[in-house]
Amino acid sequence: MTKMPLGKGLNAGLRAAMEADDKVLIMGEDVGKLGGVFRITDGLQKDFGESRVIDAPLAESGIVGTAVGLAYRGYRPVLEIQFDGFVYPAYDQIVSQVAKLHFRSQGRVKMPIVIRIPFGGGIGAVEHHSESPEGQFALTAGLKVVSCSNANDAYWMIQQAIASDDPVVFMEPKRRYWDQGEVDTTSEPMPLHASSVVREGADATVIAYGPMVKTCLESADAAAEEGTSLEVIDLRTLSPLDLDPVFESVRRTGRAIVVHEAAQTLGLGAEISARITEKCFYSLEAPVIRVTGYDLPYPPSRVEEEYLPGLDRVLEAVDRSLAF
């Protein structure tokens, strides 16, 4: 067990993946000398050289489009998109090319590409630096989407994503990069596409991923002080979803609250809520409640704490569910 920040877990995981397979390449803006604007690739160019850790020209469509060609040649490109709001120039390549080539070629062409995206708000950034576009990738057939919430998952999930023969959009909770956690580099990890109960409870099930997992765990602590026992599930995988642990939980608690930073309408909460309703209808004591960002473009940072789901909003939703 080693204690490290989540960002360092990613860095160590990337390093392990590069050591394990020399077809693994890193490409992105400022990932080399600078080590990325969040230093997630820090030191990797120094140790693996400029041909494996590539400072990309400033062109996201180029980063993803050339990765498709490299994947055709058997490489496993790991791409860094500098910030969530800058993935859109690459959207065409991701959705029309990366996602579809395996399907179009009837399985002959594999696209083992990882697209890392630091996402979400809470760091007081200027516009385009705090968005949550995961839903747009999760709804695209052919892409897998995951999000880590702690250092140990960061370390293991990035390696599993790189080992995946399917393309994986890897959503990194940027505001949690500096959060310390225990990393066990020896133990067999759980599979990439599995959800995990991170806190057991009896009165309601709170479902989250990425940056909101911590918020929900803190909410559960606060609720416990008032005698309410919350079960918290970290989804980890957003596409495909692994909702069996959620269904099992909701059948026990009868109540579900889904929490994400992304806006409410057509966010992942909508799909999860629909599936809970389909699978757990007779167990539900209250409608599934969503606690999300509002349906606005991301607001100026001085007001982001009001826009983002926080402890108070989660607890208010729990109260509403319990009172129903």
Next chain:
Amino acid sequence: MPDAYVADDPAGAFPLVQLLTPEGERVPHADFAYDGDDDSIRGLYRDLVLSRRIDFEAHALQRHGELGLWAPALGQEAAQIGSGRALRPQDFAFPTYREHGVALCRGVDPALLLGLFRGVELGGWDPAEQGFALYSIVIGAQTLHATGYAMGLTLDGEVGRNDPERDAAVIAYFGDGATSQGDVNEAFDWAAVFNAPVVFFCQNNQYAISASTDRNTRGPIAQRAGGFGFSGIRVDGNDVLACHAVTTAAMEKARNGEGPSLIEAYTYRMGAHTTSDDPSRYRDSAEVETWKLKDPIERVKRYLLLQGTPQSFFDDLDTEADELGKHLRETCKSLPDPDLAALFDHVYVDGSPELMEQKAQYVAYRDSLEPEGSES
């Protein structure tokens, strides 16, 4: 000695246009001349000094926690003031996030530039009123907007009437890094195909965050235009007179209906990329020192002193800059935090019933948190 050409142009096909050397000496050029007198040069000098003061104050405000971020234009003042002062009121400029000097030239209250960086708004001025679009953070996007605006000018007959008071053109600002983006290259193509009255003004400040220019282009950026069917030119971006002369000519051409041009202002980002950046990770301080010798403001001061400009001019300007600094500090701290409820009203022209319902839920929730009778 003028820099005849730079390393990425060994053939010398794109020599830097220079009219004022770092030593403050005016030099003639076969095709370009600065068309003003020493009073106008004093005017340019004033703009240079004030724009550097904006940077200085904003940087300090960031360090004191009043701004979340600042993107300094330090070292690029001549490129911005020289080009910005070549614009007419009827022209329109599309900036990146670093064009604080151009904003000054367009008459935008510099204090309004701070709102975006403080995190209280996303663009605090009226683009139509100022002839200055909102800052654009998404690299390269604005070059297409500029091209479309220019196409609109042509459609409306605002070009080529031989009327200097009314004929208009557009200027698009972008960086060396941006030249890698598809949008920028599409803008070049569209502008050429539609003969759009737009000037592409690239500040090659040698870096895109940590990436030196050779990571984004091989060969002079000015050369790019030729492949798209229009002309490009390279100017000493630290020479305000040359930047002014070259931009004046390109804008004139555009206003006359003779189509787009590309100007590469060869300059240097003397500061960090932003206040979050640590340039010591990717460049030598020795490099910064060599560029300090080419400072865009010092050379104008040297020239003006040589011309016998009285000390009182410089003293008065210092006072004016101090006042600007005070204005920035005071206004910044008094910029109100936004009201999230009000933001729901700006998503759509007419709102939408479901969004208004969400707004009502938010307001009810917020009010439920507040003690009875307190103000929001």
